[in-house]
Amino acid sequence: MSTVAERSRQLLPNVEETIGAQAELLSSQLQAMSEALFPPTSKKVLRRFTSGEAARLMSVSDSTPRKMTLAGAG
Known part of the structure; x- marks a missing residue:
C-alpha cells in the first residue's frame, strides 16, 4: 500500500467512530425533543x-x- 493511502487513512476518522458520534448526537437530540414534547410532569x-x-x-x-x-x- 502506498504511503499516501496510509496517511489519508490515518487522517480520516474511523467509520465506527463516526457512526458512534452521530448516534450519540442523534440520541441527545431525540432526548431533548422528547423532554420538550412530553414533560415529566405531564399527566x-x-x-x-x-x-x-x-x-x-x-x-x-x-x-x-x-x-x-x-x-x-x-
Whole structure:
C-alpha cells in the first residue's frame, strides 16, 4: 500500500467512530425533543365513560349500570 493511502487513512476518522458520534448526537437530540414534547410532569386523564360504554366494557347489559346506580351499588 502506498504511503499516501496510509496517511489519508490515518487522517480520516474511523467509520465506527463516526457512526458512534452521530448516534450519540442523534440520541441527545431525540432526548431533548422528547423532554420538550412530553414533560415529566405531564399527566393523562382518563375520560368519563357513558353507562352504555361501561356496560360493554364489563360485558353486561346497558341497563345494569343504571340499575346499580339507582340501587346505590354503583
